[in-house]
Ligand SMILES: CCCCCCCCCC/C=C\CCCCCCCC(=O)SCCNC(=O)CCNC(=O)[C@H](O)C(C)(C)COP(=O)(O)OP(=O)(O)OC[C@H]1O[C@@H](n2cnc3c(N)ncnc32)[C@H](O)[C@@H]1OP(=O)(O)O
């Protein structure tokens with residue numbers, strides 16, 4: 001049956017121009033064309049096969065990743081791909097590798113933390129991959145608490161060097177039962193990186209200046225062996241088969257390792273030849289700049305991971321049929337569903353399925369647009385920093401931290417929901433969903449634990465509330481706090497379900513909820529004589545206020561997007577429906593907060609649910625076209641359930657036949673373990 005498109009009927013139902021939507025999703029025609037070309041290049045090259053990943057033993061898996069990364073680099077250089085094309089190629093290869101950390105963190109750290117002179121030395125080497133780097137910040141005992149790091153970099157004026165040292169238990173106040181407090185977790189560190197950006201406490205003349213970044217060579221450029229004083233290795237298997245085990249997350253101890261003074265990254269602060277510590281005229285927090293950059297990237301990546309899962313679950317939900325009757329005979333479910341040509345009900349037509357799936361589809365679009373906006377914000381703050389305007393740095397930190405937390409939590413939960421939406425078959429590795437979940441879920445932890453990051457947003461919110469009335473007008477994403485008096489008094493004016501389609505009404509509802517939750521936290525905090533104690537005591541409420549603020553940002557950026565000129569037949573109308581599903585499903589999920597803050601009434605909450613159901617019906621015929629708009633190849637999706645042609649069952653059957661366990665009809669181990677058992681039972685049962 002090759003060539004038959006089992007989803008053709010679904011595709012014919014679309015009420016909008018899919019090609020135009022593809023461009024909206026990609027961000028521009030240019031980005032679409034690059035992504036389309038590179039994704040096909042990868043999909044058509046057998047060297048990038050990835051369906052065997054869950055079955056490979058770790059060593060083989062890792063070597064395979066090294067092979068793919070080297071081959072990708074060969075293509076990048078031979079085809080003279082641009083930076084944009086090269087990064088798309090790595091993205092579509094879709095395999096976590098040391099290159100993610102080299103390009104995603106090491107290079108940005110060099111760019112952001114080094115002086116021009118240092119950059120001119122290190123960047124050309126890194127760009128040509130003549131050195132490979134990683135980002136070594138987290139220690140066994142300290143991840144979230146960066147200020148608590150214990151590795152030291154002590155300046156030795158005699159030799160003009162820093163001595164980098166991981167403290168041992170004996171020299172540490174810590175009472176862990178491990179012998180060494182080493183660096184632990186960095187990706188690419190375990191087996192590959194030649195260099196690392198190591199974060200350590202800078203000590204000059206006995207004085208501790210806090211955490212700074214240093215470039216440390218780890219391995220010999222001749223034979224890849226660790227340099228003297230360096231002990232390095234992989235930290236072991238992680239969650240899931242295949243998944244993130246293609247990455248060599250590493251452990252590192254540094255025993256009085258000496259590096260030249262000019263390998264301290266000196267953009268933010270410097271140590272002179274005499275050992276004098278000098279701080280540039282920039283905020284110390286710029287040392288954390290790489291994290292702001294990567295968090296912004298992670299938000300953009302969330303929409304990719306979630307859209308992948310949603311594409312699989314949506315296509316499969318249209319293919320999968322449950323209940324109804326094959327021959328038009330008595331129905332086992334309500335006649336309401338008797339629409340499909342076979343008489344069997346497509347599971348996508350169940351309202352419960354739509355209620356679980358469509359908000360995730362909407363979230364994928366919402367995260368795409370907020371990711372675009374966050375990229376703009378990051379570019380803007382970077383340009384300002386270049387001219388010593390630091391005014392928007394706290395907002396950029398709060399936005400990147402908060403949105404990283406919000407989008408990764410929703411995406412990880414969403415992928416797991418998509419697995420359940422695919423029923424039993426979702427649990428098969430060939431659905432692609434178990435591995436996608438296992439690869440994605442650490443995003444809730446790395447680059448800042450999601451709760452720790454929300455607490456940073458909460459601090460920013462409390463600071464903003466405390467400044468209300470001081471004459472300092474809040475701007476940007478926090479501008480609504482400038483209208484707090486109105487927002488505390490106002491009441492929702494919705495009278496009919498359709499009123500929930502009014503953008504200004506929706507925006508005010510989300511602003512009022514966020515403002516009221518923040519103000520309530522601030523009022524409760526003011527009852528504590530010690531603010532830090534109050535912050536700790538109220539931290540669960542503060543996290544909820546931070547989530548409300550971040551959801552407001554996502555909703556407002558989606559609504560802003562809809563204000564733009566969006567070409568293509570029906571595209572804008574569909575996006576309006578998708579946006580409506582996004583905010584109304586949030587309103588429904590957090591109804592308690594909207595009601596408790598008294599902005600809306602129970603009747604208005606019920607009208608919101610009515611409108612949400614109406615939007616599900618609007619989106620239903622367009623669901624397949626909406627996921628086709630992601631333009632994912634079958635290779636990238638890596639899922640039989642999500643394959644473009646919907647020909648799921650024969651593919652599942654063929655894949656099962658190819659499982660190594662089916663290489664022989666009688667399994668290995670039969671003669672040792674099954675036969676004797678069965679024989680013994682045969683004797684005792686006298687059969
Ligand atoms: C399939 C493969 C994966 C693919 C992923 C896709 C991603 C797309 C590509 C991305 C590229 C590369 C791939 C990356 C893969 C992921 C690798 C993960 C790498 C890591 O995990 S690296 C380690 C990251 N570690 C952390 O994030 C630690 C978290 N902790 C912190 O950030 C901070 O220490 C803190 C919790 C914020 C500190 O809190 P504390 O209150 O103690 O703060 P300080 O006293 O230090 O500072 C207070 C002051 O500073 C402000 N501030 C804090 N952070 C920042 C910042 N980053 N920028 C600006 N300002 C900051 C804070 O607000 C305070 O200000 P105030 O005094 O109140 O005015």
Ligand SMILES: Cc1cc2nc3c(=O)[nH]c(=O)nc-3n(C[C@H](O)[C@H](O)[C@H](O)COP(=O)(O)OP(=O)(O)OC[C@H]3O[C@@H](n4cnc5c(N)ncnc54)[C@H](O)[C@@H]3O)c2cc1C
Pocket residue numbers: 101135136137138141142143144145184185186187244249442445446447448449450451452455
């Ligand atoms: C797959 C993966 C890749 C990684 N890659 C790198 C890398 O390349 N380089 C690198 O340097 N690091 C890396 N890391 C480390 C990562 O950045 C840290 O694990 C992360 O920052 C969380 O820190 P932690 O492990 O110390 O968690 P902890 O802080 O120990 O968190 C444990 C629990 O305590 C809670 N908690 C902690 N502090 C607070 C608080 N103040 N208030 C309330 N609750 C709190 C957290 O919410 C969490 O529930 C990686 C981690 C993973 C899982």
